[in-house]
Amino acid sequence: MPSSSSRPVILTGDRTTGPLHLGHYVGSLRNRVTLQHTHEQYVLLADAQALTDNADDPAKVRRNVIEVALDYLAIGIDPELSTICVQSALLALAELTLLYLNFVSVARLERNPTIKDEIRMRGFGRDIPAGFLCYPAAQAADITAFKATVVPVGDDQVPIIEQTNELVRRLNRQIGHPLLPEARALISQTGRLPGVDGDAKMSKSQGNAVPLSASDSEIAAAVQRMYTDPNHLRASDPGQVEGNVVFIYLDAFDPDVEAVADLKAQYRRGGLGDMALKRRLTNILQATIAPIRERRAALGRDPDAIMDMLRTGAKRGRAITEQTKEEIITGLGLFRL
Structure with a gap:
């Protein structure tokens, strides 16, 4: 009822x-x-x-x-x-x-x-x-x-x-x-x-999404595709945070808000490479998705x-x-x- x-x-x-x-x-x-x-x-x-x-x-x-x-x-x-x-x-x-x-x-x-x-x-x-x-x-x-x-x-x-x-x-x-x-x-x-390609919307049909069932290798590959700052050619160069997809994802998923703020400041003044940022994001997304993926697999067996x-x-x-x-x-x- x-x-x-x-x-x-x-x-x-x-x-x-x-x-x-x-x-x-x-x-x-x-x-x-x-x-x-x-x-x-x-x-x-x-x-x-x-x-x-x-x-x-x-x-x-x-x-x-x-x-x-x-x-x-x-x-x-x-x-x-x-x-x-x-x-x-x-x-x-x-x-x-x-x-x-x-x-x-x-x-x-x-x-x-x-x-x-x-x-x-x-x-x-x-x-x-x-x-x-x-x-x-x-x-x-x-x-x-x-x-x-x-x-x-x-x-x-x-x-x-x-x-x-x-x-x-x-x-x-x-x-x-x-x-x-x-x-x-x-x-x-x-x-x-x-989307990981910088498109305004993450979409299954556009192929720019990270599914909740993604493997660790799929997550790493998706992060590597992410748009950062095209003018940030060397780690020593000052970089732009606004519109930077990696930072958008860090804001959404990194629980250490103060650390992200420090990374943004360092990136803006120069001295922080894109690969270091992407490694951090890869680890965070893998830790976020792994338990979801494992529960999903267990549930799917019944x-x-x-x-x-x-x-x-x-x-x-x-x-x-x-x-x-x-x-x-x-x-x-x-x-x-």
Whole structure:
């Protein structure tokens, strides 16, 4: 049955298009581990959303449901504290998406900055999959079905939360009372982690990500590829810290803040080589990922346990989302048999 917990409700999740990486870890995953102790947290394995631009390869989407679930468990998301759900197993989400599309225009969907950027990045032009264009309505369905009031997102996703709240206000006006709560975007204090090639966004599809299952040798190779300062040709040369990918990663992962500050000062005045910096970062990332990788491998040896967890999550998620769907349909006065 739906929980009667008075704790704030969080909805979060990831598209199941591939294993998760350090960008996900910094941007959201490690926050989820903390927040599950203070919030009622639902985590979606967003396979239906992944199909919006991967419909030609459903096997990839299906396969990565388990891969992402393993990443969740390996980084410390506890299924006793967080409900992990497969999106496509919650039919109420699809029904609410279809319903919500009657309350938003195509023009409004196209104006959403997040959607505009994603369309441009993927090179769709006007050949946009309808499901992809309708993503804000689907996201609104996900958030409102759980009556989430907190949604951890990157700053590029804030327009999605704003559009969700627009739909919430319109639905509440139509229903005549505040059935659905508005949601607040929770943005990570750590800025977006760039790709190892210096690109503004770490991405599985761009091949510039460090997966949470990376081996020590893969981590070392990724760090060696990292952009530093092209004008820092010798260790004795003064170097630029701003925009230096190695320092961005050290800020995100090195626990010794004072030591990093000293390294920045030394780099700026000259006398610190890029290789010394990269060795330090390699050691830190290897120490960060090794226990995650080992837990992931151990969990992967018991696939039946993973499936049992997903079935339990689906049962919990259905109870919540079906109840919300019925409340909305009743509130709108739609015909029921």
